[in-house]
Amino acid sequence: MDFTDPFVGRARRTLSDAELAQAIRLDMAAELDAINLYQAHLEATDNPVARRVIQHIMEEEKEHLVEFAQLLYQLDPIQAEHAAEAAREFAEAGGEAEEAVTEPAPAAGVSSAPTGLTVGSLRT
Numbered sequence: 410m411d412f413t414d415p416f417v418g419r420a421r422r423t424l425s426d427a428e429l430a431q432a433i434r435l436d437m438a439a440e441l442d443a444i445n446l447y448q449a450h451l452e453a454t455d456n457p458v459a460r461r462v463i464q465h466i467m468e469e470e471k472e473h474l475v476e477f478a479q480l481l482y483q484l485d486p487i488q489a490e491h492a493a494e495a496a497r498e499f500a501e502a503g504g505e506a507e508e509a510v511t512e513p514a515p516a517a518g519v520s521s522a523p524t525g526l527t528v529g530s531l532r533t
Contacts (some may be wrong), residue, residue, distance in 0.1 A: 413439070430484040433477050440474040443467075 424432065447467035455487055482489035 426484045430481055430488070431486065433481050436475045437474055437481070440470050440477065443470045444474070 444467055447463050450463050451467070454460060454463075454466065478492070482492060
């Protein structure tokens with residue numbers, strides 16, 4: 410597996426929103442790859458400590474994927490429109506649309522940081 414070298418393709422200037430959206434799509438692909446790798450690890454072990462740690466890490470990758478999607482919708486309004494349309498079509502087909510996809514993104518400069526507990530300790 411090739412590892413991404415952050416210095417090889419380093420931009421010599423600030424990226425436009427369109428360029429950053431393209432980079433975010435690659436980041437999303439990497440998150441999906443990581444989720445699939447961690448799932449394979451879970452299926453390959455019965456070690457309870459390893460399973461808890463890997464499960465925790467995998468859940469964080471899933472959260473990252475959704476965060477990247479929300480950022481992508483901010484950077485690419487057309488992509489956001491497609492996501493909203495897909496959510497409507499999903500609901501029409503009998504599924505329940507997720508709030509994260511159908512809610513409008515927060516206005517620029519407005520913090521969307523959670524006010525409650527977040528992912529934290531691995532201890533149960």
